[in-house]
Amino acid sequence: MFTQSNTIAGLSICLAAGFLLSILSCALYGNWWPLLVVFTYALAPLPNAIFGRYVTSDPLADVSSSVADFGRFMTAVLVISGFGLPVVLSHAGIITSMAMYMSIIGGVLVYGTIIVYSTLFREQQDF
Secondary structure, X not given: OOOHHHHHHHHHHHHHHHHXXXXXXXXXXXXXXXXXXXXXXXXXXXXXXXXXXXXOOOOOOOOOOHHHHHXXXXXXXXXXXXXXXXXXXXXXXXXXXXXXXHHHHHHHHHHHHHHHHHHHOOOOOOO
């Protein structure tokens, strides 16, 4: 029922809607501070991409790489910052509450698209 091209098309629509909401949260209310959240979208996957190669391929190994854990921690910091920054800006009175909601919903769409894409198209490893 769902083909790979339909899945990619649906994910690209969700990603575009997320970026659109983030940009509209700036443009509609005349304040461009919520655009800082878009930078966290771009920076969030980088620590996992950089430090992910230090993960062991043996699932039975008890050894945990502190470098890989640091990469996961930095990714989590950037993702949480993407959701927390609009809340802080709204609480400080810099942006309106509607701009905050639009930015958070846009972040959910963007991060959700990234997570769904990475889980659906993960390479299958042969044992």
